[in-house]
Amino acid sequence: MEFKKIVGQFKEKTLSGRYITNSAIEPILKHLGSDFKVNTPAVSVKQQPIYTVEVGRGNHKIYMWSQMHGNESTTTKAVFDFINLLNSTNPLAIQLKETFRFLIVPIANPDGAAAYTRVNANEVDLNRDALNLSQPESKLLRDLYDTFQPDFCFNLHDQRTIFGAGNTGKPATVSFLAPAYNEEREINSVREQAIGIIVAMNVALQKYIPGQIGRFDDAFNMNCIGDRFQSLGTPTILFEAGHFPGDYEREVTREYIFIAYLVALTTISKSEHVNNKTAEYFDIPQNMIVFFDFIYKNIKIDAVNNQKITNFAAQYKETLENDKIVFEAYIAETGTLSDYYGHTEYDFKNESIRNSNGTIPVINDKADFLIANEQKIVNGLLKK
8 A cells, every 4th residue: 555645645734733723623524525424422621512523334443532632633633634535535535434434533632732731621631530530521532432332442642752662762753552451461352453453553664664663651550541441342552643853743743643544444454453463562662761852962061160071951841822832942951861862962072051040051941052152052953
């Protein structure tokens, strides 16, 4: 299958960047074909509609939800790329709709999406509310599961730039998890099916982003929705959209998430997920916290009247300003940093630095400074 061609053809051009809200998706939902059912079965804490999209008439039922963490929008963009495909006359679209029945929740946490926060309006992490069901958004996700009775669940998220695919120096651009269904993290037939799908996605994505696929930690927590649905007997897959070099808007990553959707569905349709792939699954490197956005090496500083050479790192903080996400770099760590990589690295070759607070980098200071009174770092980046 020519995945890249499909991705380019069906990208939803009205959705870009990191800030995706109900107001961004509503015009798209209004113009879907007659075979799509768009409903609003519930509202959020702040009375925003939570939309569902149903399409397809096949025997395999797929339940997908995105943005239960409001500031995790990459998989939502990929969902609408996928919906564009389904809304076309492409032979693949026809085949998918004949094989599958889809129930999609594009934005499960519209209040969090609008505020660009992980939590909902009551400051509850919906992915820690699957057992308590204390929030209207959590209740809806469970009610839809109970009513739809899916054969497979796709739990769609973003992950931070701090994660690497193991300790290889490559970012975890996409990560997957077949959640545990019990404390012992055992493999039963349900989890094994999720594992088989993940292995197929990993094999396909290695052709595009070799070494940049990770395996998310499988510590069991029944209050996490994936663990809960896995324990109830439905193969469930966690998709994590991560960092591709230079792609802070996650426009490249969305392409690989879209490809992952297509590979997963193709694998299910051919029943290729039923073979035992557990060994191959655990060969996928586990996510490790090994990255900063910036690392600055070999800085000369005065420490108690004694000069020394050190390194320090900076990390972006994301803030919502005028309906756009602004990335601001702040100093996050100092020291040898020998166990870390930077998405961007600079070697200052024993030069000194200076900012508004002096010549020693201070945690939580903005990453704005002069190097040897000549070159400038502004918002983390070297200005040419």
